[in-house]
Amino acid sequence: MGLAQNFWPTIKKEMHPWTRWWWMGNAVDEQNVASLLKQYHDAGIGGVEITPIYGAVGYEQRYLDFLSPKWMDVLNYTVKEATSLNMGVDMNTGTGWPFGGPQITPELAASKLLIQKYPLKAGDALTEKIQVNDARQKAVAKLQAVMAYGDKGEVIDVTAKVAADGTLNWKPTTGNWQLLAAFDGKSRQMVKRAAPGGEGLVMDHLNKKAVDVYLKRFDDAYQGKIPGINNYFNDSYEVFGADWSPALFDEFQKRRGYDLKQHLLELSSKDSTNENVARVKSDYRETMSDMVLHNFTENWTDWTHKNHSKTRNQSHGSPGNLLDLYGTVDVPECETFGSSYFPIPGLRRDSADVRNVDPDPMMFKFATSAAHVNGKPFASSETFTWLAEHFKASLSQCKPEVENIFLSGVNHVFFHGTAYTPQDVPFPGWLFYASVNFSPTNTFWPHIKGMNDYITRCQSVLQDGKADNDILMYWPVYDVWNKASGMEMLLAIHGINAWLRPTQFYQQSKQLTQKGYTIDFISDTQVGATKVVSGMLQTNVNASPYKVIIIPECKMMPVATLRNILQLANNGATVIFQKLPEDVPGLNDLEGRRKVFKQMLATLKFSAGKNSISEFKTGKGSVLLASDLQSALDFKQVKREALTDSGLEFNRRRIDGGKYYYLVNHTAKAIDQQIILNGDGKYAVILDPQSGDSGMAETSSANHQLTVHLQLKSGEALILKVYNQQKPAVNNWVYLNKPTKTISVNNNWNLHFTAGGPELPAGQKLSKLGSWTELPGPKVTAFSGSGVYTSTIFLPVKTAKEYVLNLGRVAESAHVWINGKDAGILWANPFEARIGKYLHAGTNTIKVEVANLMANRISDMDKKGIQWRKYHEINFVNINYLPFDASKWQPMASGLIGPVTVVGYN
Incomplete structure (x- = not known):
């Protein structure tokens, strides 16, 4: 059956799955581009994301240098040809990853803090010259500060006493001293998997000048003729060992209000328990976050807007507040890496052929929450990376994996991926080193349109209307940053056992989701931008309103965030604390901020209620204190969707006159029962995304709840289109009741x-x-x-x-x-x-x-x-x-x- 039916939204190119299109060695030409795009289009793919990458041996004569005039000719032809097929083209703003290349000089490359220590006694002169010891850094490292630490707690900045040749013209008069010299060194990381013409140093993402120079190469290549790129893409932040930037001392002083040079001892400390060490490092991490946000993410997004395009970004892995970084770009993107277990009978899962990782839906929600909270229409996903061993991943294994990301709020899927293969390359064609291979050379290609049509139907619904979630869950990022061990903190997918899963934020979010509550995560900055409208929390004019904000158990919270949260309550919002925060983060004016913080907490005059719930009524709203969050939600009549008791999982969308429910059965058994839905629905149409069929469901309604008869085999999905008033004209759904x-x-x-x-x-x-x-x-x-x-x-x-x-x-x-x-x-x-x-x-x-x-x-x-x-x-x-x-x-x-x-x- 066709996709554009009465009860399905009109299909647009963004509703089809798209694919990452690796241009192997940039060995591309117009004839093959046209042929391949037609094959992708006919298979139900809606667009490509061009990512130039390393090439195949023996085809070097076909290579084109990235952004060269010939490369630009093929790019412009690709956009023209895709447009004629009603397909879209996204493009990596670089080759391989992370961003870097020949335009990045050592001065603009990713930086690394180098600290050297020198002991010095009273009356002695330092005989050793203060120069970087690492031979690999001698040509590029620059001295930024020399601090003297006395045995009685003295700290003296002696940077100005260091001559050009490294001689220190300073002697202590009393005591024993330790000198710390800080150098701006370089990580020396090169672009990984670079394509021809993209080789070079990785840029300093914290440095606006580096980002500007990097992007200027594109402007120079375009020569005023802007290609019609939908979204410019940036892969997950994998800038390793880059814990510094030349301007960090100045940025720290401006943003944190004190001199980091005075605290080099704490910053470089290996002490994993000292409170002040943790506070200094928290401030340092927050400063890195600010610099990545403003100097790279906002700067790059502004550049794409000037080029009449938008940004699609994988913020995970960054040394920053993921929710703010995701919230700044136009299309926040998560990724699935590895294979999940599903108890679906007959679903093949061979232990030798899967990676020992478990894609976590709570990690996906950082990207989707940022989209929902900021009112952005799309949340995308790099999908199926290393789903299984090469050549062993089946379409049947893809289905529950993609359903997991749909359930998490993703509505714009990108396959990982498709290698450009010229027609004259024999089987198996060109291949990328990480499976899955979504290419015409794959033997499942004749059947891929079945999966693509399913994804398209699902995404047509998931892109319609707005996300309809009830709860905002505050992410206590300052608890994450407040660690004395280590230096920079990359919040990566593969590190969630350390920074995410042990937290109450994660555990409560997961438990409430499994119980049928609908949740989005919110950052400190986003809390500050939230307003209260008719008792509901409005995070953005384009976002659906939320019923309640939950503050999970956390230790650290800025004064400004606590003030904003209490103001929301005063303005009519419902705020639920699992436990009151204990302290403020960071080091500057610590006692002054602590005093204000304690005074604000002291205004919360809770009265004991039922089920260990305490309530403080303030202004038009209230603040609750409850260790059992579900009891507090029940107390405030924030209803869960009880359909999860059956084992079903769901994603809910708000549309004019009703709602969509995307429902999936990942249990081992068939589900055949009456399901109760929240809200004022009167009728429901069943939409089958597997076949495209539709029909009126058996329903009854009472007490603001709609009861629907549902039948789903293990592994199946259905969509309910719920109507609040008007009864749609459609044949009844045929239930399979009596075999x-x-x-x-x-x-x-x-x-x-x-x-x-x-x-x-x-x-x-x-x-x-x-x-x-x-x-x-x-x-x-x-x-x-x-x-x-x-x-x-x-x-x-x-x-x-x-x-x-x-x-x-x-x-x-x-x-x-x-x-x-x-x-x-x-x-x-x-x-x-x-x-x-x-x-x-x-x-x-x-x-x-x-x-x-x-x-x-x-x-x-x-x-x-x-x-x-x-x-x-x-x-x-x-x-x-x-x-x-x-x-x-x-x-x-x-x-x-x-x-x-x-x-x-x-």
Whole structure:
């Protein structure tokens, strides 16, 4: 069925999935660009994100230098060709990652604080010259400060006493001293996986001049002719070892109000318990956050707006407040890395082929919350990075993973990814070192449109209206920063066991979400911008209002944040503290700020209530204190969606006249029950994103709640479009209530192979189904591609209201025709389709095209020593970043394994 139906929003290019398009070695030309874009478009992809990257060995003569006139010609052609197909083009503002390149001189490169220590006694002169010791830093490091620390607590700035040659012209008169010399050194990090013309030093993201110089190269290449880029992209912040910037001392003084040079001892301290060390480092981390925000993120976003484009940014990994960094860009982007476990029956998950990581929906919510709180229409995701080992990731494994990010609020998916491959490059084509390979060379490509249509239907709904979440959860970033160990703090996905998961913020957010509450995270800055309108919290004019703000247990909170929170309550908001904060962060004017902080807390005159809930009524609103947050929410009648008790998960959207509920069953069992929804809904239409079908649900309404009859098999998703008033004109949804006799498709099957390699095996007549790798003949175990199965069933009379085809086990995806009519692509568990409208009384023909994965053919190539992986840079690695070798793989089960049945329902 078509995508644009009565009850589905009109499809736009952003609603299709997009893909990261690696331009391998920039070996691109107009003929191949046109051909590939057409293939992507026909498969249901709505746009590409160009990321130039390292290239394939042997094709160097085709390489184009990044931003050269010839490269710009191909870029402009790509935009023109994509536009003609109603596709969009995003572009990485660089090659590889992080940002850097030939325009970045050592002066503008990522900086590293180097501290050298010298002992000095009273009356002695320092005989050693104060010069950087690291031979690799001698040509680039610059002395920024020399501080003298006495044994009686004295601190003297002797920087001005250091001559140009490093001689110190200063002697202490009494006591024992330690000198600390601070140098602005360089991390020496080069752009990782750079494309031709993009090689060079990584820039200093904290330095506005460095960012300006970096971006000027693009302006120079454009020569006033701005390419029609939708969004400029920046990958996750992976600037390693860069804990400094030349202006940091000055920025610190301006922003924190005291001289960091006076506290070099604390900043460089290895003491992990000292309170003042933690406070200085917290101030240092906050300053880095400010500099990344203003000098890079805002600066880059301003540049893209001048170029009539927008920014798409992965803020995670940055040394900053993720919510503010995400909130500054136009499209905040999270990423899925690795594979999640789902108890869906039949879903393949081989432990040897997945990374030992667990994508965490709470981490996704930093990006989606920033979008929701700031009223931005899109939250995107780099999706399926290292979902499974190369050539072993199936479309069925993609489905629950992408559903997890939809449930977290993402509504603009980018595949990771698609390598540009010219037509004359043999199988398996050019490949990126991290799977999955969403390319026409992949054997699942004939069926990818099934998944893409599903994603498009989901995103058409998830981009409609606004996010409809009830609770703001304050993120206590100062507790994260207030650690005495280490220096800079990169808030990365792979570090969440240290900085995120142990916190009450995380644990309460996760527990409340599982209970059916809807939550977005909010930062200190965003709290300060929030207003109260009719008792609701309005974070942005384009955002949905929130019912309550929760302050989870935290130790540190700035005076300004506490003042803003209490003012919100006074203006009519409901504020819930899990526990009152204890202290202010940072070191400057500590006692003065503590005094104000304690005075503000003392104004909270709580009266004891029920269930250990204390309440302080102030102005038009109230402040609650409750260790049990759910009890406090119940007390304030902030309702949860009880549908989660069934095991369902959901994402709710607000639209004119009603709401959408995106519902997913990731449990091991089918769900068939009455589900209660909050709100004033009167009617509900069921939208099936798997097939595009729609129908009126069985409902009843009472007491501001709508009860809906839902049926979801394990692995299925449905969308409810809830109407508050007007009853929509639509046929009733057909429920599968009373199964009649099950018809087993056990006639002989004819199998013939239609596409793939290395050679097409001979066709066979099958008396029973099983993996085609177990069939006789030498070609079947090495074969990757498609085979078509044909059989018949006899239906004496067509009496049932609906008939459901179940293919049983499919390795790995299928396209079904019944009596010559297209019955759809079955690409994920359960491999089922409603086929009643295609059946007739008498003999019916069933044709099933099944595609296996690339693994068996790749394994055969490695066993035969066929050289197919020759790349510059990282070449090709397995899921554990070791050299890739498939020669010892056992053949993967392939084809239609069954059993195949047809069940009638009345």
